Amino acid sequence: MVFEKSLEQIAPDTSQAIDQERERQESTLGMIASENHVSKAVLEAQGSVLTNKYAEGYPGNRYYGGCQHVDTVEDQAIQRAKELFGAEHVNVQPHSGTQANMGVYFSVLNPGDKILSLSLSHGGHLSHGHNVNFSGQLYEVEQYEVDPDTGYIDYDDLADHANQFDPDIIVSGSSAYPREFEYNRIAETAKEVNAYHLADIAHVTGLVAADVHKSPVGHAEFITGSTHKTIRAGRGGIIMCQEEYADDIDSAIFPGSQGGPLMHNVAGKAAGFGEAQTDHFVEYAEQVVSNAKVLADVFNDLGLSLVSGGTDKHLMLVDLRESHPDLTGKEAESILSDVGIIVNKNTVPGETRSPMVTSGIRVGTPSLTTRGFEEKEMEVVGELIIDVLDNPDDEAVHNRVVESVNDLCDEFPIYAGTPLDDST
Incomplete structure (x- = not known):
């Protein structure tokens, strides 16, 4: 019967595409800062029979019967998150970080209320008020920027902006700002102007959990995050808040902005949060930051310009305009992809090109760290990237880089030796 047939039997083209994607991940160096590789345990949880279960509502208060076991899984995810972050209240149902931000906005803002957030071209995120996103369409938004000379946020300037704009909520957090946020400074400013503080830690959720990055807990009424970047708990979002909210x-998540939670994803969060409570995870998070700093040093030593001059966390933003003025971010992304190094084009402060072209690239270390890369491998990777950028049309250089990439991928497989590996 059809029910018992495999994916390869039912949809061989889909099965083939999945196999090809697994091979792509194994055979390339993933350096997109918002991506990572989850464990076999998380994959198992997310591919489980929990995908069959509707569970509108919350543990112990569902609109459907038969929820006793998914209640257990969601309670596990919540409790582990509370322990990891020291949060008073946790909601693990958001489908993504953007959905988590939507939940916060819907809980305390009305249409037309004011948001003050970091500009997208200076490292912010679409869901912080960009005009193509719901957040920029429902609310009045102004944005602060990084200092053009230092690449750092000027918190005195942010405070002046807040006093002039009088926002209802101030958002800290970013998708491409390479420095830690001074959550205490933003909290002080928010208090001065009687605004809420939302700290979006989507990119650094795992680093905060491992205590290798500053935590906004105690400095923000609301904290949102993604669960598939540095924390490796599968795709999804999370909200943490003070108990009074x-x-x-x-209510803002369900029924306000979502229907039934994706219980298989909640299970992935429970598994990933469990992994994040181990000493091994702390070592991984420390290595993520160390690898990023080494990579930034290589870039600086070999002539690349980095926004703010370096990084405090897992990513760096390369501004190509000084070192490679004729090379766009789009072109850099493409030529690096051709040799098996996967980064993404990214806008930079003072950007003059479109977001689909850009003048920079964003480079991250979580995925390679998960594979087992340490400082010496990052030095090699940094030099390979420079070789390609310095010689965009040199086929001999590109062929040499491809060989080195293949050697690194062979030495540090992702899923080889597991049931996911067809060769076992």
Whole structure:
């Protein structure tokens, strides 16, 4: 019967595409800062029979019967997150970081209220108020920027901006700002102007959990994050908040902005959060940051310009305009992809090109660290990237880089030796 047939039997083209994607991941160096590789345990949880279960509502208060076991899984994810972050209340149902931000906005803002957030071209995120996103269409938004000379946020300037704009909520957080946020400074400013503080830690959720990055807990009423970047708990989002806002947050997620939670994804979060409680995860998070700093040093030593001059976390933003003025971010992404190094084009402060072209690239270390890369490998990778950027049309250089990439991928497989590897 059809029900018992495999994916390869039912949809061989889809099965083939999945196999090809697994091979692509194994045979390339993934350096997109928002991507990572989850464990076999998380894949198992996310591919489980929990995908069959509707569970509208929250543990112990569902709109459907038969939820006793998914209640257990969601409670596990919540409790582990509370322990990891020291949060008073946790909601693990958001489908993504953007959905988590939507939940916060819906809980305390009305249409037309004011958001102050970091500009997209200076490292911010679409869901912080960009005009193509719901957040920029429902609310009045102004944005702060990094200092053009230092690449750092000027918190005195942010405070002046807040006093002039009088926002209802101030958002800290970014998708491409390479420095830690001074959450305490933003909290002080928010208090001065009677605004809420939302700390979006989507990119650094795992680093905060491992205590290798500053935590906004105690400095923000609301904290949102993604669960598939540095924390390796599968695709999804999370909201943490002070207890007094718990009911409003839960109502804003369900029924306010989502229907039934994706219980297989919640299971992935439970598994990933469990992994994040281990000493091994702390070592991984420390290595992520160390690898990024080494890579930044290589770039600086070999002439690349980095926004703010370096990094405090897992990513760096390369501004190509000084070192490679004729090379766009789009072109850099393409030529690096051709040799098996996967980064993404990215806008930079003072950007003059379109977001689809850009003048920079964003480079991250989580995925390579998960594979087992340490400082010496990052030095090699940094030199390979420079070789390609310096010689965009040199086939001999590109062929040499491809060989080195293949050697690194062979030495540090992702899923080889597991049931996911067809060769076992």
